[in-house]
Amino acid sequence: MDRARRPRSALAALTAALLAVPGITALSSAAGAADADIAVNGGFESGLTGWTCTAGTTVNSPVHSGGSALQGTPAGGDNAQCSQTVTVQPNAQYTLSGYVRGTYVYLGASGTGTTDVSTWAQSAPDYKQLSTTFRTGAGTTKVTIYTHGWYGTGAYQADDITLDGPGGGGTTQPPAAPAGLRTTSVTSSSVGLSWSAVTGATGYAVYRDGTRVQTATGTSATVSGLTAATAYGFQVTAVNDAGESAKSAVVTATTSPGGGGSADLPAHALVGYLHASFANGAGYTRLADVPDSWDVIDLSFGEPTSVTSGDIRFNRCPVTECPDVESDAEFKAAIKAKQAAGKKVLISIGGQNGQVQLTTTAARDTFVSSVSNIIDTYGLDGLDVDFEGHSLSLNAGDTDFKNPTTPVIVNLISALKTLKARYGARFVLTMAPETFFVQNGYQYYGTGKWGGQDPRCGAYLPVIHALRDDLTLLHVQDYNSGPIMGLDNQYHSMGGADFHIAMTDMLLTGFPVAGDQNNVFPPLRPDQVAIGMPASTNAGNGYVSPAEVNKALDCLTKKTDCGSYPTHGTWPALRGLMTWSVNWDRYANWAFQKNFDAYFG
Numbered sequence: 001m002d003r004a005r006r007p008r009s010a011l012a013a014l015t016a017a018l019l020a021v022p023g024i025t026a027l028s029s030a031a032g033a034a035d036a037d038i039a040v041n042g043g044f045e046s047g048l049t050g051w052t053c054t055a056g057t058t059v060n061s062p063v064h065s066g067g068s069a070l071q072g073t074p075a076g077g078d079n080a081q082c083s084q085t086v087t088v089q090p091n092a093q094y095t096l097s098g099y100v101r102g103t104y105v106y107l108g109a110s111g112t113g114t115t116d117v118s119t120w121a122q123s124a125p126d127y128k129q130l131s132t133t134f135r136t137g138a139g140t141t142k143v144t145i146y147t148h149g150w151y152g153t154g155a156y157q158a159d160d161i162t163l164d165g166p167g168g169g170g171t172t173q174p175p176a177a178p179a180g181l182r183t184t185s186v187t188s189s190s191v192g193l194s195w196s197a198v199t200g201a202t203g204y205a206v207y208r209d210g211t212r213v214q215t216a217t218g219t220s221a222t223v224s225g226l227t228a229a230t231a232y233g234f235q236v237t238a239v240n241d242a243g244e245s246a247k248s249a250v251v252t253a254t255t256s257p258g259g260g261g262s263a264d265l266p267a268h269a270l271v272g273y274l275h276a277s278f279a280n281g282a283g284y285t286r287l288a289d290v291p292d293s294w295d296v297i298d299l300s301f302g303e304p305t306s307v308t309s310g311d312i313r314f315n316r317c318p319v320t321e322c323p324d325v326e327s328d329a330e331f332k333a334a335i336k337a338k339q340a341a342g343k344k345v346l347i348s349i350g351g352q353n354g355q356v357q358l359t360t361t362a363a364r365d366t367f368v369s370s371v372s373n374i375i376d377t378y379g380l381d382g383l384d385v386d387f388e389g390h391s392l393s394l395n396a397g398d399t400d401f402k403n404p405t406t407p408v409i410v411n412l413i414s415a416l417k418t419l420k421a422r423y424g425a426r427f428v429l430t431m432a433p434e435t436f437f438v439q440n441g442y443q444y445y446g447t448g449k450w451g452g453q454d455p456r457c458g459a460y461l462p463v464i465h466a467l468r469d470d471l472t473l474l475h476v477q478d479y480n481s482g483p484i485m486g487l488d489n490q491y492h493s494m495g496g497a498d499f500h501i502a503m504t505d506m507l508l509t510g511f512p513v514a515g516d517q518n519n520v521f522p523p524l525r526p527d528q529v530a531i532g533m534p535a536s537t538n539a540g541n542g543y544v545s546p547a548e549v550n551k552a553l554d555c556l557t558k559k560t561d562c563g564s565y566p567t568h569g570t571w572p573a574l575r576g577l578m579t580w581s582v583n584w585d586r587y588a589n590w591a592f593q594k595n596f597d598a599y600f601g
Helices: 009-020 029-033 328-340 361-378 407-423 461-466 497-509 546-558 582-587 591-600
Strands: 056-059 069-072 082-087 093-110 117-135 142-148 156-164 182-186 191-194 203-208 211-216 220-223 231-240 251-254 269-275 296-304 344-351 382-387 428-431 530-534 576-580
Touching (some): 182 251, 191 231, 203 220, 211 220, 269 582, 269 591, 296 428, 328 344, 344 428, 382 407, 407 428, 576 591
Parallel strands (some): 344 382
Antiparallel strands (some): 056 069, 082 142, 093 142, 191 220, 203 211, 203 231, 231 251
16 A cells, blocks of 8 residues: 555654653554554555455546545345455554445454454445444454445445554465366356465455355365356465465356256246145145146145154044045045146145154164155155254354254255155255244354354255255245344345245345355255245235235346335246145135236236
8 A cells, every 4th residue: 555645644743753852762562553554455556455355346436545446346145345354463452444435335343352343334425434443352363354335235435444553464475376276066056166275375265257256265165056057167266364366267167957956847836735634724625626726736744753763754634634535545646647737746844843853864864764755655756845943953163054064954964965866856855944044044043153042043054055956946934934134134024025025035146144244145046936925814924915925026026016125136037936825725715826827827
């Protein structure tokens, strides 16, 4: 940074004047060092040297001073953060300041060892100075300073970012660019990469088509959330305290054709749960009597013999409870008839009462064999995972959804991958988590870094992520839910189109897990997503009228009638709707089905 641009000449003059006064000696080393700016390239005169940015570039106008400034452009689940790790001294005082321009622009420091700090400007049509102070902890030698914008609020600018305080020495040069970049695996939605280690690097950044998409501490990474049959260019940089290297040579990979998700479903599908093992106020509905509008029928429910056994049984409703129940032969014939008509019939595991915890590998193996037995006995198309309640939770310290360590999570992932491999590409795999286990992960994940949170927060995310290449449909239950924070950082509640718009936008945009910008849950493909809704007021809390259903669909597929929520895209390929349940819709004279047929017909 050009020294002439540092606004500290007055303090330097004061120091000189004080030293000229008899009896005044030199300032202490700590006080003297406090006048040093230890940020690298805070004026962005050397491009982005020293900074790691997810969606940033330098511009010549508007600038606060000099000839360049940072411009970040938030998009999708990325708030365009630029950060720099600076070597500091323990137990020392620092002042972070900078000039920002735009709507909702943040400046902050993390890893301080005491209290991390941030400050922000809600609206800055011209450059506005932000400033904050912090003290490092007893063992702190590195601090990360950052600036970023906010989702859907447009580009922001930042300039003249300084960190005043005692320097800690350390690396002065960015590392060399990585060599040997190559692909290790390619699927319809992901590409695995590896590269050679770089001397002096403390981490690496991965770029897709010129945009930074993730970081890695080792020499490999898997980039997910890609589109089938599409070519992508990948590069890698090496990072240390002094900044980021030049990008590596480009490696191009083309994802394989789709099919791991669609499973021959129509462009827009209607999914419903059929009460097959019990009766309630909705009454029993025979499978043969389910109208042709229903494309995926989830037989509810397969349940375990005990919570941790992994032994799943599907017991059809007894005649004493369901006088109209069909025979096994009739039931199997109805399954074949549905399949002949192009419909998918699945066994749904879990539900409200079916708690499943695969705590051991033995339970995992039993789960695979018992579920396979149900599928084979009835000739089903696949499996719906409807784990609720306390089936999934994260152990303390399990904080990375991409690399889970909790046995119930790891074993479930292994079991589902085994089933997918056993039945092949046409195996239909769907999931129906509650919002608490998915979108709530934007704010909280597991017990949190300091403990005390509900360990179930976001617990479905590692399962969804690990199976995203095999997942046919994710239809989160947008009902029986408390308020959930959306990507606009506002809480959204059930009862209208807004809730479905915000919750679905999160799945299709992706989001940082527990607010960690370096740990982003990638977006799912729109053909993998259906919106879960109650079929009627009797079916569950959160029912919305057909008019509100259509508003949500209009917003997500056409970007019209969106209300106050700013969506991050338009997804005409959104797969469709899921409802609890077929039985309750029949009880309501098929109102949910009729509205679906009218909208997509």
